[in-house]
């Protein structure tokens with residue numbers, strides 16, 4: 001539904017970096033070769049969306065732009081070179097945009113311009129995101145969803161489907177280190193937005209999870225939430241105490257007679273050089289794997305080098321996921337192996353209109369650890 005005419009739409013814009021956002025009437029984009037225009041049904045708001053646009057995180061991005069994040073939408077129009085996507089299809093829009101002639105240039109739509117000259121150039125061309133009634137997206141970032149299966153047979157609502165965009169992040173790291181069914185993975189910290197997502201995903205992938213966190217309440221909530229779906233020994237919790245010896249002893253006790261195969265790190269910048277990081281690495285079996293997906297900005301994070309070398313540990317960094325990872329992830333959801341929304345014990349996603357963007361950003365920041373999603377619904381009055 002457009003707001004006034006069929007040629008204009010509402011969009012949540014920012015004219016200069018870190019200045020307040022404003023809802024404006026702008027032209028609906030048109031589909032050109034290589035693109036699709038989507039009607040945005042629900043766009044994700046993450047725990048630090050506010051920090052991106054108010055400059056707290058100092059993310060580089062181009063302005064003016066329409067703000068946004070990954071979203072669920074319906075195809076409004078496709079460019080003339082589209083061979084599969086069709087008007088009316090329900091789709092997931094992934095914000096990870098890669099250069100078509102050199103995929104090492106990557107940026108996140110409407111969030112960060114990436115770290116290369118090419119990615120910055122690319123963002124100039126694709127500046128506008130999903131906090132609008134319509135968005136123009138690169139064709140390769142639009143993934144068709146099996147609507148009959150997801151919304152019919154599995155009974156999901158649009159906001160449930162949006163939670164896939166959060167779970168895709170840990171998916172990128174966990175499949176990058178080849179997490180296998182029956183293996184044991186430490187997730188730390190496991191109490192934030194992507195950490196709780198990693199726990200849910202690793203369980204669905206068939207792994208045993210040791211969730212580390214400072215917040216005992218959230219750790220208990222995680223055990224409770226998954227207790228109906230999985231036996232108690234599939235999800236163990238270990239407190240982050242700030243004492244290396246204590247944390248290593250607790251990890252050993254949690255693992256019992258089985259080895260710890262992998263460590264999924266999703267540390268925020270505030271946790272740089274925290275004890276749990278070393279404790280988890282030191283607790284890995286020989287040839288264990290580590291996925292580094294955290295937001296630590298320092299180039300000087302301490303690594304227990306001696307241990308990494310002698311134990312043949314593999315350290316892999318991962319920004320988001322690869323394009324080919326997305327259809328694999330969708331298969332997991334469509335097969336019913338990974339549950340979403342209420343089926344996964346999650347509270348209903350909180351919905352806000354574009355005009356309520358401030359409330360939405362605050363809400364997302366305050367509810368990161370209880371696993372409750374937040375979204376903007378541009379058509380909402």
Ligand SMILES: NC(=O)c1ccc[n+]([C@@H]2O[C@H](COP(=O)([O-])OP(=O)(O)OC[C@H]3O[C@@H](n4cnc5c(N)ncnc54)[C@H](OP(=O)(O)O)[C@@H]3O)[C@@H](O)[C@H]2O)c1
Pocket residue numbers: 046047048169189190191192193194195213214215240266267268269270271272274292293294295296318319320321368369
């Ligand atoms: N690689 C990628 O592609 C990618 C994608 C998305 C996000 N990220 C990064 O992932 C990080 C986490 O994002 P998020 O949205 O999950 O953040 P979040 O919801 O704010 O969660 C942060 C988590 O870190 C914990 N924590 C904070 N300070 C800590 C400390 N000093 N010691 C131990 N634990 C601490 C919090 O625990 P408490 O509950 O105890 O405070 C919470 O569990 C971000 O920094 C982001 O930049 C990376």
